[in-house]
Amino acid sequence: MTKKKFLIIEDNEDFRSSLALEFEDKGFEVIPIESINQIPKTNIDYAIVDLRLKNDNGIKCVEQIQQNSPNCRIVMLTGYPSLATAVKAIKKGAINYLAKPANMQQLEKALFEEEFIETENKKNTNATFIPLAPSLARHEREYIEYILSECNGNITSAAKRLGLHRQSLQRKLKKYPPKS
Numbered sequence: 001m002t003k004k005k006f007l008i009i010e011d012n013e014d015f016r017s018s019l020a021l022e023f024e025d026k027g028f029e030v031i032p033i034e035s036i037n038q039i040p041k042t043n044i045d046y047a048i049v050d051l052r053l054k055n056d057n058g059i060k061c062v063e064q065i066q067q068n069s070p071n072c073r074i075v076m077l078t079g080y081p082s083l084a085t086a087v088k089a090i091k092k093g094a095i096n097y098l099a100k101p102a103n104m105q106q107l108e109k110a111l112f113e114e115e116f117i118e119t120e121n122k123k124n125t126n127a128t129f130i131p132l133a134p135s136l137a138r139h140e141r142e143y144i145e146y147i148l149s150e151c152n153g154n155i156t157s158a159a160k161r162l163g164l165h166r167q168s169l170q171r172k173l174k175k176y177p178p179k180s
Helices: 013-025 058-068 083-092 104-112 116-125 136-150 155-162 166-174
Strands: 005-009 029-033 046-050 073-078 096-099
Touching: 005 013, 005 058, 013 029, 046 058, 046 104, 058 073, 058 083, 073 083, 073 104, 083 096, 083 136, 096 104, 136 155, 136 166, 155 166
Parallel strands: 005 029, 005 046, 046 073, 073 096
Antiparallel strands: none
């Protein structure tokens, strides 16, 4: 019986190594890499992909994995979550999108449980759950990130589309993302 192949694309070497050890202990053949150029042309069963890599974009990695392995279950992992990138990652083929820090239990649920989102939603339906609208600052930040992703990360083009000076946009991006 052959081991299932598990691809980890993460530019942080320590995090990549610890994830690789965890999944090797669970019986997977793990392929830990740090860039899109290293993605193998073989069939992959599971993948964890970081959104922001040193010189690459994790969404492009998802596209390439999907070309080689259309049945691969991919989870996008990011330290900078936004609605725009979550939607884009899911449209390109990721089955889930998690914010860092994510623990092993969350990663396993996102990767292996077929109806992860539905079960999480069912848990919340019994509680008195009142969804809070995102703050105006959070909405603005997500829109800026969406436009920036549409401009392939080009600050000047994004600033023009947003009607801002390039320096103003850079100042907004340097601020920490709003909490809610």
